[in-house]
Amino acid sequence: xxxxxxxxxxxxxxxxxxxxxxxxxxxxxxxxxxxxxxxxxxxxxxxxxxxxxxxxxxxxxxxxxxxxxxxxxxxxxxxxxxxxxxxxxxxxxxxxxxxxxxxxxxxxxxxxxxxxxxxxxxxxxxxxxxxxxxxxxxxxxxxxxxxxxxxxxxxxxxxxxxxxxxxxxxxxxxxxxxxxxxxxxxxxxxxxxxxxxxxxxxxxxxxxxxxxxxxxxxxxxxxxxxxxxxxxxxxxxxxxxxxxxxxxxxxxxxxxxxxxxxxxxxxxxxxxxxxxxxxxxxxxxxxxxxxxxxxxxxxxxxxxxxxxxxxxxxxxxxxxxxxxxxxxxxxxxxxxxxxxxxxxxxxxxxxxxxxxxxxxxxxxxxxxxxxxxxxxxxxxxxxxxxxxxxxxxxxxxxxxxxxxxxxxxxxxxxxxxxxxxxxxxxxxxxxxxxxxxxxxxxxxxxxxxxxxxxxxxxxxxxxxxxxxxxxxxxxxxxxxxxxxxxxxxx
Amino acid sequence: xxxxxxxxxxxxxxxxxxxxxxxxxxxxxxxxxxxxxxxxxxxxxxxxxxxxxxxxxxxxxxxxxxxxxxxxxxxxxxxxxxxxxxxxxxxxxxx
Numbered sequence: 001x002x003x004x005x006x007x008x009x010x011x012x013x014x015x016x017x018x019x020x021x022x023x024x025x026x027x028x029x030x031x032x033x034x035x036x037x038x039x040x041x042x043x044x045x046x047x048x049x050x051x052x053x054x055x056x057x058x059x060x061x062x063x064x065x066x067x068x069x070x071x072x073x074x075x076x077x078x079x080x081x082x083x084x085x086x087x088x089x090x091x092x093x094x095x096x097x098x099x100x101x102x103x104x105x106x107x108x109x110x111x112x113x114x115x116x117x118x119x120x121x122x123x124x125x126x127x128x129x130x131x132x133x134x135x136x137x138x139x140x141x142x143x144x145x146x147x148x149x150x151x152x153x154x155x156x157x158x159x160x161x162x163x164x165x166x167x168x169x170x171x172x173x174x175x176x177x178x179x180x181x182x183x184x185x186x187x188x189x190x191x192x193x194x195x196x197x198x199x200x201x202x203x204x205x206x207x208x209x210x211x212x213x214x215x216x217x218x219x220x221x222x223x224x225x226x227x228x229x230x231x232x233x234x235x236x237x238x239x240x241x242x243x244x245x246x247x248x249x250x251x252x253x254x255x256x257x258x259x260x261x262x263x264x265x266x267x268x269x270x271x272x273x274x275x276x277x278x279x280x281x282x283x284x285x286x287x288x289x290x291x292x293x294x295x296x297x298x299x300x301x302x303x304x305x306x307x308x309x310x311x312x313x314x315x316x317x318x319x320x321x322x323x324x325x326x327x328x329x330x331x332x333x334x335x336x337x338x339x340x341x342x343x344x345x346x347x348x349x350x351x352x353x354x355x356x357x358x359x360x361x362x363x364x365x366x367x368x369x370x371x372x373x374x375x376x377x378x379x380x381x382x383x384x385x386x387x388x389x390x391x392x393x394x395x396x397x398x399x400x401x402x403x404x405x406x407x408x409x410x411x412x413x414x415x416x417x418x419x420x421x422x423x424x425x426x427x428x429x430x431x432x433x434x435x436x437x438x439x440x441x442x443x444x445x446x447x448x449x450x451x452x453x454x455x456x457x458x459x460x461x462x463x464x465x466x467x468x469x470x471x472x473x474x475x476x477x478x479x480x481x482x483x484x485x486x487x488x489x490x
Numbered sequence: 491x492x493x494x495x496x497x498x499x500x501x502x503x504x505x506x507x508x509x510x511x512x513x514x515x516x517x518x519x520x521x522x523x524x525x526x527x528x529x530x531x532x533x534x535x536x537x538x539x540x541x542x543x544x545x546x547x548x549x550x551x552x553x554x555x556x557x558x559x560x561x562x563x564x565x566x567x568x569x570x571x572x573x574x575x576x577x578x579x580x581x582x583x584x585x
Contacts (some may be wrong), residue, residue: 102569199545203503213545237508308534324508331568341581341582350506362505364521366505367525377531379541380531386542437545438545
């Protein structure tokens with residue numbers, strides 16, 4: 001039955017519909033694969049009994065002719081999503097034993113459509129990180145290894161568990177979230193597809209908040225079509241999230257395979273950064289050539305404020321985080337360490353519960369919001385953010401989408417960059433602009449570097465134009481014909 | 491702009507995070523490194539630019555001011571670190 005884990009989500013759904021196998025069978029195959037892959041540390045909580053129970057219920061629905069669009073498909077859920085009755089920790093000790101009494105809207109949408117939950121996926125603490133090393137549960141290991149090497153590589157972050165699980169065939173697809181690149185960079189590092197939709201497309205209700213004006217959930221999957229199927233189920237207006245957009249969700253899968261002939265694709269010259277590995281530059285050129293062959297017109301565009309996106313992000317995101325994470329005070333839920341008085345209890349609980357990177361970001365956020373610095377830093381960053389969004393508005397008057405590399409490197413070794421915060425932040429140099437502007441961005445696996453590690457290309461679209469990204473992503477996927485898989489060592 | 495030990499101590503207090511004295515120097519260095527890198531924002535001309543406070547182009551939706559859910563203390567208290575009956579137990583707030 002282990003072959004059932006190798007199926008794409010689409011093929012699995014077709015197989016379930018044709019009754020070639022049952023949901024219990026494909027779920028059991030995944031449960032076994034998950035249990036055999038603990039060396040990857042992708043799951044922080046396995047829920048095999050619940051998975052089988054959900055699979056049995058799915059098989060019963062299908063037998064009675066009531067199957068939903070995802071019925072019987074086993075998925076992994078990033079631990080940032082609250083799942084009712086199932087521990088949800090956001091990768092942090094401070095809510096390390098938190099059992100939500102409610103279900104996030106996105107996971108509720110997936111269960112509505114019949115999906116099966118295999119467990120909760122590891123992640124950087126509160127989604128703050130680019131290598132999964134800030135997780136309270138230890139880093140996730142990338143199933144990919146350099147040719148001839150056995151060093152443990154990062155799957156990227158913060159959705160490292162989602163990326164690793166999808167790449168290692170430990171689920172048919174996974175939920176993930178992206179505040180500065182946390183879906184797209186891990187997708188690039190693991191040869192998987194990830195899309196951060198337009199801000200407001202997916203409800204944030206029940207997703208543990210990091211930086212509320214930037215956070216957006218999306219799927220990770222092994223094909224563009226699979227990602228489209230998942231996003232169609234996850235997305236939709238939700239009155240419980242005041243920034244959820246009151247718009248219809250198209251059938252995103254219907255855009256995959258559509259001709260991209262005549263689309264105008266922008267190539268932003270500012271993304272040609274210093275020290276970019278020549279292989280990534282070459283892959284970008286290859287991507288441009290592929291889209292040209294598919295009938296696209298390539299246009300050079302300028303996004304002049306690109307280099308200021310990361311520093312602006314490192315004011316906006318920590319400022320919002322310092323406010324959002326103020327709720328972890330040890331009073332109504334979460335870790336409490338008793339102190340001499342109320343303030344001492346707050347300070348001790350937060351000191352014991354938060355990891356170093358989270359503390360750093362809370363301190364930065366508190367600093368830039370504190371009296372005397374608010375205008376110089378926070379307000380300045382919001383103005384720079386506007387200029388970045390304006391850059392995109394101008395570019396999208398000339399083009400339909402943009403093509404860039406996803407990340408400035410392939411997966412690096414665990415431990416390599418963990419002692420230099422700024423070096424770690426630079427991972428998101430190509431992805432973070434999209435979050436600031438609220439636009440959709442997708443990473444598609446496009447090739448391998450000289451060490452045999454996957455590299456992704458990023459497509460950026462107009463607000464609410466994920467459909468065009470799925471068409472272009474499908475065209476890139478077809479041209480790249482990326483079939484490489486990590487060699488199983490775990 | 492360099493962040494000194496006194497500033498870190500003050501900010502940690504504002505953020506309600508106990509940082510031991512022997513960590514302050516390291517934190518001051520790390521935070522200064524990050525803030526120095528952020529300083530490049532001052533190069534951007536932002537005269538007359540409206541700050542961007544939201545990524546969605548719509549007014550905040552309004553709803554009727556009515557209770558939607560509630561009345562279940564067990565649900566509310568189920569993750570409490572300390573409880574007594576239907577109440578949270580917290581340290582004394584008013585001396």
